[in-house]
């Protein structure tokens with residue numbers, strides 16, 4: 001009995017004198033729209049784990065996948081208002097929040113591979129782009145990969161003509177809009193969480209995405225053909241609410257930066273494999289036929305989409321496009 005009372009008393013004393021931070025950790029709500037078992041979903045979980053470790057539990061990251069909290073555009077509004085603290089929207093989704101420059105990543109065939117992408121994002125241009133987020137109340141912390149896109153429909157898509165008149169779901173990017181228009185298709189902006197149903201019911205005919213996004217949303221079950229075009233890239237910018245971030249104690253911010261750096265290396269180190277695995281699962285399922293383009297078909301697709309660079313020059317910025325292209329061609333030092 002005596003032991004019990006003593007134990008209860010020590011709990012009470014601890015509760016009275018314990019530091020406030022030990023009782024109420026700083027909470028970071030991290031909202032995203034994809035499944036947990038995707039490149040972004042896994043990187044977010046890794047960040048959560050490392051943030052807990054490096055801050056000794058002073059920061060708790062709550063990850064909300066699958067648009068549980070917000071859909072595409074709402075997510076960015078919520079971050080700017082401070083209703084959530086962290087997101088990783090795709091580059092294509094910053095336009096409606098007034099930062100169109102990230103749409104440069106959407107240009108067809110602008111990035112030949114992930115190594116080239118990394119050169120751009122890790123270099124001065126990557127840093128310059130992140131700065132553009134600050135006047136909008138966001139701080140850009142890192143670039144996270146997804147990967148290269150495939151095209152799907154219930155029709156076999158091998159030539160530009162095959163796209164004519166078909167409705168394609170797109171993310172909210174004017175570059176993606178111009179891309180589908182260059183193929184004679186009809187682009188339709190739609191939130192990610194609505195794509196599966198739109199494909200299933202025929203609201204749209206096709207879509208473009210990475211294999212990991214397609215597979216985890218089961219889109220391959222309602223699309224007879226998936227063409228391995230690799231015509232564009234989907235990647236993310238991890239953003240935090242700037243006021244929240246600037247208001248953190250400096251030591252905590254430093255620990256979170258360390259956690260982010262490691263989570264980024266982890267996620268980017270395995271994104272290609274996750275997409276390869278997803279593609280293999282899609283093939284094994286037998287629900288969608290994977291279509292490879294011949295070099296001639298690939299060349300025809302590239303040619304058809306070439307005008308997009310001019311079409312969007314005034315929106316994204318001609319100088320920015322030129323700088324980006326130059327960076328992709330420069331040799332690594």
Ligand code: LMR
Pocket residue numbers: 033034040089090146171191192209213234
């Ligand atoms: C999409 O909307 O297709 C993607 O941006 C979803 C995502 O976050 O990968």
